Amino acid sequence: MQLMDHQFSQRVDQWINQRVTPHSLNWQRESQWPIREWVKSLASSNLAVAGWPAPHGDSDLHKQLYLHYALAREAPGSIGLCITSHLDIGARCLLEKANPQLAEQWLRPALRGDALLALAMTEPQAGSDLQGIEFRAEKAEHGWSLSGIKRGITNLPFADAVIVLARTAPGRSPFSYSLFLLPMNTRGVVRENALPTLGYIGCLGGMQVENAIVPEENVLGSPGAGLILLMQHLATERLFVSARMRGISELLLEKIRRHSASHPALVADLIIQCEAFNAYFEQCVENYIRQEFPAKESASLKYLGCRLLKNLTDKLCELDGVTAYLNNEYTEIYHREAMGLSLAGGSEEIMLAIIGNEL
Amino acid sequence: MLMENSLHSLLQSEISAGLEARVATLNHSEVLAGVQTDSATSLMRLLGERALICDLVLRDPPTSWMLLNVHAAHWLATRKAAAAVELVLHQLHTAFPLLEQLGAQSSLANSLSIQLLRGETLVARIIHSLDLAATISARKNGDGWLIQGELPVCLIGPDTQFILLPVASAYTGKLDIFLLPCNADAVQIVSRAPVSGDENYALARINLANVQLNPECHLGSIARESYQHSLSIHQALSAITNNQSSKMTLTATIEFLRNRLVNGTPLLKLDVLQQRLAALQAELSMSQALAYSTLYAQRTETFSRLANASYEAARKLHQTITAECLHLGGINHYRTDSEVANSYQQSRWMNFFSEFSPATVLAR
Numbered sequence: 001m002q003l004m005d006h007q008f009s010q011r012v013d014q015w016i017n018q019r020v021t022p023h024s025l026n027w028q029r030e031s032q033w034p035i036r037e038w039v040k041s042l043a044s045s046n047l048a049v050a051g052w053p054a055p056h057g058d059s060d061l062h063k064q065l066y067l068h069y070a071l072a073r074e075a076p077g078s079i080g081l082c083i084t085s086h087l088d089i090g091a092r093c094l095l096e097k098a099n100p101q102l103a104e105q106w107l108r109p110a111l112r113g114d115a116l117l118a119l120a121m122t123e124p125q126a127g128s129d130l131q132g133i134e135f136r137a138e139k140a141e142h143g144w145s146l147s148g149i150k151r152g153i154t155n156l157p158f159a160d161a162v163i164v165l166a167r168t169a170p171g172r173s174p175f176s177y178s179l180f181l182l183p184m185n186t187r188g189v190v191r192e193n194a195l196p197t198l199g200y201i202g203c204l205g206g207m208q209v210e211n212a213i214v215p216e217e218n219v220l221g222s223p224g225a226g227l228i229l230l231m232q233h234l235a236t237e238r239l240f241v242s243a244r245m246r247g248i249s250e251l252l253l254e255k256i257r258r259h260s261a262s263h264p265a266l267v268a269d270l271i272i273q274c275e276a277f278n279a280y281f282e283q284c285v286e287n288y289i290r291q292e293f294p295a296k297e298s299a300s301l302k303y304l305g306c307r308l309l310k311n312l313t314d315k316l317c318e319l320d321g322v323t324a325y326l327n328n329e330y331t332e333i334y335h336r337e338a339m340g341l342s343l344a345g346g347s348e349e350i351m352l353a354i355i356g357n358e359l
Numbered sequence: 360m361l362m363e364n365s366l367h368s369l370l371q372s373e374i375s376a377g378l379e380a381r382v383a384t385l386n387h388s389e390v391l392a393g394v395q396t397d398s399a400t401s402l403m404r405l406l407g408e409r410a411l412i413c414d415l416v417l418r419d420p421p422t423s424w425m426l427l428n429v430h431a432a433h434w435l436a437t438r439k440a441a442a443a444v445e446l447v448l449h450q451l452h453t454a455f456p457l458l459e460q461l462g463a464q465s466s467l468a469n470s471l472s473i474q475l476l477r478g479e480t481l482v483a484r485i486i487h488s489l490d491l492a493a494t495i496s497a498r499k500n501g502d503g504w505l506i507q508g509e510l511p512v513c514l515i516g517p518d519t520q521f522i523l524l525p526v527a528s529a530y531t532g533k534l535d536i537f538l539l540p541c542n543a544d545a546v547q548i549v550s551r552a553p554v555s556g557d558e559n560y561a562l563a564r565i566n567l568a569n570v571q572l573n574p575e576c577h578l579g580s581i582a583r584e585s586y587q588h589s590l591s592i593h594q595a596l597s598a599i600t601n602n603q604s605s606k607m608t609l610t611a612t613i614e615f616l617r618n619r620l621v622n623g624t625p626l627l628k629l630d631v632l633q634q635r636l637a638a639l640q641a642e643l644s645m646s647q648a649l650a651y652s653t654l655y656a657q658r659t660e661t662f663s664r665l666a667n668a669s670y671e672a673a674r675k676l677h678q679t680i681t682a683e684c685l686h687l688g689g690i691n692h693y694r695t696d697s698e699v700a701n702s703y704q705q706s707r708w709m710n711f712f713s714e715f716s717p718a719t720v721l722a723r
Contacts, residue, residue: 268671269671271668272668272671272672273672275649275665275668275669275672276645276646276648276649276668276669276672277645279645279648279649279651279652279653280644280645280648280649282648282652283648283651283652297644299641300640300641300644300645303638303641304641304642304645349634351637351641352633352634352637352638352641353630353633353634353637355637355638355640355641356630356633356634356636356637357633359613359627359633359636359637359640
């Protein structure tokens, strides 16, 4: 990955080597994710948001992308995904959309690791079709009353607050939805146990909410603009998820090449796919920085990353033989996670629908 | 060298004055209408008339060079004659740079490079020339040279007059470059298979049975890396041509499906079709990104590898897209006068022109 500040990348690598790598497989086996400690440690090492806009960082987006890329390579499982979801999906959403009061209350603690965030869109009956969500918010005397169920949300088993998409008007108009910050200790919020998932074990959860009241200032952006804001934010999410996919894909390719050193023809095609994805990723990053990163492009990037990752994990499974079927071996872990990442931020079919709508 | 002295000073002012405008003429239908039959010579002359050939081989400043080549590659992709296009790209990106380098060693190379720029002569395209270089023998024979060997696949046409033959030197580790007239007695075309869609051009197997050459036909010697670099540039630009052809085919198919109704609904609105096209569109965007980033990397160590990867990616995608689009257009795209059918045929045919085996290069 292109990163001009080599000192920063060395510091990230060093942090991962010291704080994550020695424990990574144990955490994986026990499904224990000390995410709060990681964020605190990243923050105290000045690594958490070094690439954020001022005053938090120096606006070098590549630094943020490198952080998630490197975490994906070196720390399988939920570790990297939880940090990405907290920092550059959850907290970044607050940075861009919260009013100053809300930002002061939640953003600063979030960046210190004192508060963990999640972004909740998916529901038991609505994942791909966000306009079909049932989670609703109604105007109440002192703000908004929220009710409904969210499920399959990264970080929800341990989040302190959730950015939640809720319906604020009937019908499927894009202006029928709003975004709220919902503290998990709000009366009426019941956290569910983590879902028993194939990958990212222990970090995907749900909540049941009934008449939870949040104040007016907890609305992110304008009421009714939630879906539009979320769509814009999803482009950001897909970029960061793609950085993770790039990290994993390069790692897998290295493993595949070691397996097939005497048969280069076996992997030539995968090398080409990786080169192509990397080139497209860099192009997308440049476009994102120039603020010319349309939904179609973010969807293409995500779709291509999913395809690449699945191709690589399938090939590694073929080459690894029985090891690929042993619990908590790298190949087995990444095979499960490739499927999980292909769902995060929208499945491949949704990506194709986004691209297809603009043909 | 020719490029840095005469050409550069000759064209520098013209480039800054009207490069964009002249590039734009390439897309002008009036210009294209003047060429009834796409032949390599007419394409070269057309580029020459627009004073573009010189620019196309001018690598300084690199940005202009790249921009122009990309435009030219796009334009060449619109031509129906894949064989002629392949030959033109070969002249621009392999033959000319080679002759230009040899210009300091040979006056014949110098004059030939100028003729080539004017579209007055063409050299044949040897497939896998770098690999073959080690299999050809060249030994001094009196004042001249005696050449022996075989060229299993060569692209030739009615306009090709010469073969630029690289021969690996056992002593220097470099490549000796020889100029072989196609009509020399001992240059025997053993077999000749007309290419699909254009019988003027053929893939020929050529036997070099003790070809006696004059001393001046030894144009000089160059480093193997240098030769490989020009082949890589050829690949990188061919990737762009392939991508552009893919793009045109995809656009034509999308347009077709947009206008074709089933039960009053455009076929394009059917998820099953739309998603197939969306997937191809995404793949094409990625292939384009790779091709362009490869050109930017031409002065780096990874260039050869990237050029090969971008060519392979674009070539395979071209095949996939044209096959899908031929299918989606039904009988309408199956007609010989269909743009999609033409692209489909050419994508298969152009399969030959991968200069290196991808596995070999990538493994290296």
